[in-house]
Amino acid sequence: MIAYKCFEMHTHTLHSDGDFTLTELCARAADFLYDAVAVTDHNTMSALDGLPAIPVGGVPVIPGIEWTTYYGHMVVLGADEYVDWRFARPETIDEYTQAIKNVGGVIGIAHPFEFGSPLCTGCYWDFKVQNWEAIDYIEVWSDPFPHSKLKNHLAFNWWNSLLNEGHHLAATAGWDWHGLEKGKPPLPPATWLGLREGRIDTANVREALERGRSFVTLGPFAELSLTGENGQSYGPGETIVTGNYRLELRVDESRRRKVWSPFGIAAKTIRLVHRGTVLAILPYHPESPVLTADLKLKPGWLRVEGYGDYMGAEDKLLFFSSPIYIA
Template identity: 40%
Template sequence: MTNWLPFELHCHTFHSDGKQSLAELASAAKDLGLCGVALTDHNTMTGLLDRDSVVANTGVEIIPGLEWTTFFGHMLTLGITEYVDWRNLSPFHIHRGIEAVHKQGGLVGIAHPFRVGSPMCTGCFWEFEVSDWKQVDYIEVWSGLFPSIRRNNIRAFDMWTDLLNKGYRIAATCGRDWHVSDPVTEPISVTYLGIREGYQDLVSAALNALRRGAVAISMGPLPMMSVRSFGGHTAELGDVVEWNMSEHAPVIQIAIDFSAREGLWNLPDQLMKMRLMSNKGELASLELSSEQPHAEYKLDAAGISWVRAELFGTFCGTHTRIGFTNAIYFEEVD
């Protein structure tokens, strides 16, 4: 069984340019219903010195990491135990740094790739040359507060879609880029990671979920998707469905979990639409509500390489994408 736990994967303390201690960050995260955060201070890991005591006192897990803050882009590195130096990386040699992170068992993700750059934000706009996208573990496609309405996030979301269409199985996350623990009035988005039962260490389980693409994003209720294929096998987010023409068509199962962080977001009673998107464009748009939160769709899988679900509705007075799932992939076999 998989439990979908909420995380914030992009946070700062006063060890870089944040205005909060790690304890204040974890306490605020607990108030927001989060199970864990990733500490990604700019170019330093010194904020992790009291990590164990903060976890013990708050119950909020702290994923170790840092944010490479370079002139050519910002890259999030998660799950590393030792500092990885980025200062010798030119715009054409980002893979040297990625290799060093992967050697530690860590993950790398591109942060806010289309945020306005210099002189307003040095290096925020991604300019590194990526020669092998298979080496990039994830892209932060939603950044900041109320991320669905930000133009730079629309570009990042389209970038992720283009990479999926090119055959790259890359995960997408959101990141608040959290610097201050003060309450906010704009909605926040949350990265839900699919944590399998029986885990021994939550940090490792969270990194494994992100690594395999077991990820969903939402500002409110949680959109979910699975695929039931011939023989009753069920594939979850990030999984690969193997099928052939002689079998029954796979069935996409979608749902909205209204209990996810319940009470921490507001949503008017309404019919919402779950759009099933793929490399062939939109496959279907199904209506769901709190009274009818489940639906199924029989998929003609011919020519399909990936499918994801996107939840649309009225949120904070705006008709917008409220959340989305990562992809489930398809391979035709003989």
């Protein structure tokens, strides 16, 4: 049984350039109704020394590191050891990603289109990846309020083009949470991961990201499945063969509603996107949260996208699944 849990996937503590102790971060994450938080300080895992499984008064922690170089940043979760980042160069990144995989790390490219030097040295992704097998996910949305950032549009489009080239890559969001929110309260996008038995631990998170069981949202959670003529059902990250399928999407507006409802979020339509092309647009009404469609699927990939109202604007992308792949 796969059950989805909600994560903040990219955070910093006092051990790098964040404001929080680990305990403060976990407590604040509980206020945002996350089920767990990945701690990804720049080039250190020292905040995690002596970590109890569940810090007192907060959510559980998934150990990670932000592999921070002059040529790009990677969020790496679950690695048992440090892999030295100092000598990685754009042309040699594949050696390093393989070394990270060898010590159990799951690898995501962080904020690939963040401004680079001189605003944020190394934040832009300049590494020349040849071996995409070693990359598990892309942080497609970074920061709260992702619509206002050009870098998120560019990252989303880049993810699409990589999928169209045949790579299997999950999508995540990361607040890149550094500390206390200044001014208006933020609405960080969240990443839901499909975990075996819903168990929150490092091995399960690694598996979910390697398999591509993820969902990114500013508001409602939704679970996608395709059922074939043989009665077998498949979800995000899985690979199916071409043929006839019944799509089912179950939208759940109850989870974390307290966090996102103040931002005027209301889903209105669901788009079924096949290899970058919209196959169908289904109207969505909260009183009928289960949508179905019969599809004849050709090779490529399929994901769902939810659109609707957001902070006074209409027809904004509110959520999207990682793809189901069609061989």
